Amino acid sequence: MTEVVVTGLGAVTCHGTGVGALLAAVAAGRAATPDKLADDAAYVGAPLIHAVPGPVGEDGRRRAGAFAATAAVEALRQAGLTGGGPGRGGLGRGGLGRVGVVLGTCLGDGVAGTGPDDVVYRVAATLGELLGRAGRNVSVSNACAAGGFAAGIAADLIRAGEADVVLTGGADAYSRVGWASMDRLGALDDVRCRPFDRDRRGTVLGEGAGVLVLESAAHAAGRGATVLARLLGDxxxxxxxxxxxxxxxxxxxxxxxxxxxxxxxxxxxxxxxxxxxxxxxxxxxxxxxxxxxxxxxxxxxxxxxxxxxxxxxxxxxxxxxxxxxxxxxxxxxxxxxxxxxxxxxxxxxxxxxxxxxxxxxxxxxxxxxxxxxxxxxxxxxx
CATH class of the missing domain: 3.40.47.10 (Thiolase/Chalcone synthase)
Structure with missing residues (x-):
């Protein structure tokens, strides 16, 4: 069976832009303090969020897509496959080959308080536009497991010989409907996210994106890419x-x-x-x-x-x-x-x-x- 490897990583989280910011928070070993929702029209009992700071998609429109594009550029650069940026497309040297996008999302890419019918599909389409070329483009919306399902589908495309390189991962951003729905279900904690703690009462939702560049091992070796890890199974x-x-x-x-x-x-x-x-x-x-x-x-x-x-x-x-x-x-x-x-x-x-x-x-x-x-x-x- 075709071996699937990882050659690039990109991240956007409440700790900032870049994998480095995420890993620095991981190394610190402390729980993060969530922010209070800035949306005055959101009436929820646990109005907390781990929001992405800074200018990325800050107007509330196409926010998840902006996160995904930013993470994808970082991942592509680490993989040695692009010199471009969000909205510019433009892949650099590196022999991209047959490329695909498989991206997971729960809430899609609309405006914070609304939900157009096609918002889910726009997140994956944003990365297709970033690449500036035709190829497999799949949006996965298996709720909070979407990023895991996306990685498995991406690996299957590579194993089946339908793609040499696949950008995969997931992205989500604040949605008034999404936060309110979780609150009505009683699934939110009004203190912080406390897994495996006897006093836990629910989760605290956050914004972010994670993107991985997956390739066939043969394709990565052919262009001299550095392999970071392997996807062994799903x-x-x-x-x-x-x-x-x-x-x-x-x-x-x-x-x-x-x-x-x-x-x-x-x-x-x-x-x-x-x-x-x-x-x-x-x-x-x-x-x-x-x-x-x-x-x-x-x-x-x-x-x-x-x-x-x-x-x-x-x-x-x-x-x-x-x-x-x-x-x-x-x-x-x-x-x-x-x-x-x-x-x-x-x-x-x-x-x-x-x-x-x-x-x-x-x-x-x-x-x-x-x-x-x-x-x-x-x-x-x-």
Whole structure:
């Protein structure tokens, strides 16, 4: 089977533009303090957001697309495939070959308080316009698992020989409808995102984008690209037992994880979906223990959402970027402090400092409304 590798990374988060800003926040090991919503017309009980600062899409229009384009330019530059910028298109030297875009999003790319019918598709189309050339362009909207599903679809395009290079990941931005809907569901915490904490009450939503350049190993080698990591496997499932909640026994979550791991269930670290909602964290804990067995007690989990919030369709992509950094550094970052660990969530969450990565395999989980489950497995470059 065609080997799929990572040659570029790009990110936009509440910590600023660039992968470096994200990884600096990860290294600090502290929970981020969310902002208060600046939208006076939004009446929600938990009016918090991890907002992207600065001028990127600040007028509220095409905001997610702007995030995605900014992250894509960074990823393409690292991959040695462009000298252009958002809105300029223009790919530089580097032999791009057959190119595709597969991008996940929950809320699309409209104006903050509205929802035109085609807003979801504009986010992926923004990257197609950036590339300035025809090719596969797929928008994935499997809710908060969209970024994970997007990576799997991108890898399939490469494995099937339909593309040499695919820009994949996810992007989401503030939407009044999106925030209000989550608030009405009782899914938001009015303090901060506190995964696996006994006092957790929900998640805190955030803005952001994560983009990865995936290539066939042969194409990357042919143009002399530096390989950052490999996508070893991906697994999908759908339990469809409830509109918003996973099955209590985690059967289909286990199915997605084992689909990504294949015959070898040993991993060095897990980046869980870990939204901070009471039911979801508990079910994911059960599923991880079932798959990893006795190794679960010594396999570190790194929970990203306390630092950047729940970025929807971007969450799995940003987690994959952190997974690549874990593989390259050989260490798992310290988690933001968990003040009151939930005894029903028996997972290993190191908080005192970086933990050595025992095995060069990092699992990333992403789950969503509608029972959509996705897991991806990332490995080191060599």
């Amino acid at each position: 697994g999908w499932s759908c339990d469809a037992g409830h509109l918003t909640a996973p099955e209590p026994d985690g059967t289909q979550i286990v199915r997605a994880i084992t689909g990504a791991l294949g015959d070898n269930r040993a991993v060095g670290a897990v980046i869980p979906h870990a939204t901070g909602t009471p039911h979801n964290d508990r079910v994911e804990s059960v599923a991880v223990r079932e798959v990893l067995g006795a190794d679960a007690a010594r396999t570190p989990l790194y929970s990203l959402k306390p630092l950047i919030g729940h970025t929807g369709g971007a969450s799995a992509a940003l987690a994959a970027i952190v997974a690549v950094d874990i593989l390259r550094s050989g260490t798992v970052p310290a988690n933001a402090p968990v003040e009151n660990p939930d005894p029903e969530c028996e997972v290993y969450l190191p908080q005192d400092g970086p933990t050595p990565l025992r095995l060069p395999r990092v699992l990333v989980n992403a789950y969503a409304f509608g029972g959509n489950n996705s897991s991806t497995l990332w490995g080191c470059a060599a």
